[in-house]
Amino acid sequence: MKIFGKIYLGVIFAVMYLPLLVMVFFSFNASNSTATFTGFSLHWYEEMLRDSAAMDALKNTLLLAVVSTVIATILGTLAAVGIFGMRNKWFKTGVLSVSNVPMMNPDIVTGVSLMLLFAFVGRMLGAVESLGFFTILIAHVTFSLPYVVLNVLPKLMQTDPHLAEAAQDLGSTPIQAFFRVVLPSISSGVVSGALMAFTLSIDDFVISHYTSGSFTTLPLLIYTMTKKRVTPEMYAVCSCIFLSVLVLLLIMNLSQIRQAKKMSRISVIGKK
Amino acid sequence: MTDAKMRGVRERKSRTRKKGVSLLLNFPYLIWLSLFVIVPMFIVAAYAFTDASGAFTLDNFRxxxxxxxxxxxxxxxxxxxxxxxxxxxxxxxxxxxxxxxxxxxxxxxxxxxxxxxxxxxxxxxxxxxxxxxxxxxxxxxxxxxxxxxxxxxxxxxxxxxxxxxxxxxxxxxxxxxxxxxxxxxxxxxxxxxxxxxxxxxxxxxxxxxxxxxxxxxxxxxxxxxxxxxxxxxxxxxxxxxxxxxxxxxxxxxxxxxxxxxxxxxxxxxxxxxxxxxxxxxxxxxxx
The missing domain is CATH 1.10.3720.10 (MetI-like)
Known part of the structure; x- marks a missing residue:
């Protein structure tokens, strides 16, 4: 049984990583084929660095992800605090279900609905091109918001509501109380919400496809590249992304392990 | 004023203050939700029930x-x-x-x-x-x-x-x-x-x-x-x-x-x- 479990896990992981290995492997191909390996070379990595379209797309992706994450995190955190303080139960469930809509809707429906909105408003304003950076930014904030709210709300429920009141009784203004008492106690939720918003933004293709206009992000560039026969250059771009994700995950994991060790040490001291 | 009364007044005050604050905090979010979640859904419905010239029709569903x-x-x-x-x-x-x-x-x-x-x-x-x-x-x-x-x-x-x-x-x-x-x-x-x-x-x-x-x-x-x-x-x-x-x-x-x-x-x-x-x-x- 134990052996069977090990084999099962191994086989699935192998299938899971096969396309990724193919991608990394062929990014070092000397020829421009993605199916026959002719020899090792770093040619496509050089090509990638020289390709201004790829570099622009990378810049655009990061810019969009940072700006949309900041907006979504601020709006979402404030909204979560507001929703948490709501007394009217009906209103509260109403707001929460509407805010879950972008999460439950298929991406294509969210994308099409936003595109139609922007086209409609654009036509009313008489604009020639209604899509661009601002429309894709609005779209990314919209689909990230529920994830921020859903990450922050549970943390608010775990904090003691009297803490903020105590701070105010001790003379701080509501804003000071929020920044000094409430925010530190929900910070882990805010951070995980922001992280999620960031990764969703970097990875999104479908909704961006409908709301971007001529603004090109990396997934959109990959889409136009895969419409034709692609060169290993795209694999080189993706291998770099793969490497950065791997490093990021390793750092996160190591810090988690360190934290867990620290916690266990504290609990041991506590027991003494 | 007795202690209990004072507490009551304070609680009522803090509740109304809280209500105002919660609405204020939610305001940008509620506007965002209605503009970019609710309105687009209505626009999809509006497009679905009209033809290219904007006249009402059920042809799409047919x-x-x-x-x-x-x-x-x-x-x-x-x-x-x-x-x-x-x-x-x-x-x-x-x-x-x-x-x-x-x-x-x-x-x-x-x-x-x-x-x-x-x-x-x-x-x-x-x-x-x-x-x-x-x-x-x-x-x-x-x-x-x-x-x-x-x-x-x-x-x-x-x-x-x-x-x-x-x-x-x-x-x-x-x-x-x-x-x-x-x-x-x-x-x-x-x-x-x-x-x-x-x-x-x-x-x-x-x-x-x-x-x-x-x-x-x-x-x-x-x-x-x-x-x-x-x-x-x-x-x-x-x-x-x-x-x-x-x-x-x-x-x-x-x-x-x-x-x-x-x-x-x-x-x-x-x-x-x-x-x-x-x-x-x-x-x-x-x-």
Whole structure:
């Protein structure tokens, strides 16, 4: 049984990583084929660095992800605090279900609905091109918001509501109380919400496809590249992304392990 | 004023202050939600019920029967993909929980890593592996065997869905399975239930919330995909997502595309509601 479990896990992981290995492997191909390996070379990595379209797309992706994450995190955190303080139960469930809509809707429906909105408003304003950076930014904030709210709300429920009141009784203004008492106690939720918003933004293709206009992000560039026969250059771009994700995950994991060790040490001291 | 009265006044004051603050904090969010979530849905509905000139019509819905097959195929492929993913991911998540804590952490990272990779590139890479002159066929020819047609078949599309959404099934399953208290299983064993009955009566009911959320997380993107079917299905598979994608890109057929989006949205919301109902009932039985 134990052996069977090990084999099962191994086989699935192998299938899971096969396309990724193919991608990394062929990014070092000397020829421009993605199916026959002719020899090792770093040619496509050089090509990638020289390709201004790829570099622009990378810049655009990061810019969009940072700006949309900041907006979504601020709006979402404030909204979560507001929703948490709501007394009217009906209103509260109403707001929460509407805010879950972008999460439950298929991406294509969210994308099409936003595109139609922007086209409609654009036509009313008489604009020639209604899509661009601002429309894709609005779209990314919209689909990230529920994830921020859903990450922050549970943390608010775990904090003691009297803490903020105590701070105010001790003379701080509501804003000071929020920044000094409430925010530190929900910070882990805010951070995980922001992280999620960031990764969703970097990875999104479908909704961006409908709301971007001529603004090109990396997934959109990959889409136009895969419409034709692609060169290993795209694999080189993706291998770099793969490497950065791997490093990021390793750092996160190591810090988690360190934290867990620290916690266990504290609990041991506590027991003494 | 007595102490109790004073407390009452203070509480009332803080409550009204809180109410005002909560509304103020929510205000930007509520505006955002109505402008970019509610209004767009109404615009989709408005497009669905009008023709290209903006006059009211039900013609779009009359054309629904033209796309009957695409809708049917999408649901069949997505259902098969979801079932296969569940069957493969359940034992996977279960075996994961049987390993040491350090191994679990590493495996969790390995499951999440592909989620951060773009779906487009993973799908393209699969295409490279299984296409007519792809890696697998090249290997087969090198070994003196005949080529196998894998790409541009429904099977390839289902494989693409299973492959891409597998982590989304594993994560919720793992999170419920790892929380099951081993003492419960011991108790069931002490009370005389064997392996299969322990699974059916203890493990399965306790993992129901994970199964439900895994199913929604795989089914919704599968049923509405257009990239996977384009790359791996070629012309043999034309899903509802492909149809919507080709219709909304042209201004003349935009209304038809809006109608199909509306139908897709309503059908999926109904599916999710039924699923949630189902999981609530399961919870009720559990209690």
């Amino acid at each position: 054309k629904l029967s033209v796309y009957r097959e695409n809708i049917f195929d999408s649901f069949v492929y997505a259902l098969i993909a979801t079932a296969v993913t569940l069957i493969l991911a359940y034992p996977f998540a279960y075996f994961m929980t049987k390993r040491s804590a350090a191994a679990q952490r590493v495996m969790m990272m390995l499951v999440m890593l592909p989620m951060w990779m773009n779906l487009l590139i993973l799908t393209y890479s699969i295409m490279n592996i299984i296409e007519t002159n792809g890696i697998v066929n090249n290997l087969l020819v090198a070994m003196g065997m005949e080529k196998v047609q894998m790409i541009n078949t429904p099977g390839a599309v289902v494989f693409g869905m299973v492959y891409n959404y597998f982590p989304y099934m594993v994560l919720p399953l793992y999170s419920v399975l790892s929380k099951i208290d081993p003492a419960l299983l011991e108790a069931a064993a002490d009370l005389g239930s064997g392996g299969p009955s322990r699974f059916r009566r203890v493990i399965l009911p306790l993992s129901m919330p994970g199964i439900i959320s895994g199913i929604t997380m795989v089914f919704v993107p599968s049923v509405s995909t257009f990239y996977i079917s384009q790359k791996l299905g070629g012309t043999s598979v034309n899903m509802i997502g492909d149809v919507i994608e080709s219709l909304v890109n042209r201004v003349s057929t935009r209304n038809l595309g809006a109608m199909l989006s509306l139908v897709l949205m309503v059908v999926i919301l109904i599916c999710i509601m039924i699923m949630n109902r189902f999981s609530d009932e399961e919870g009720g039985i559990m209690l």
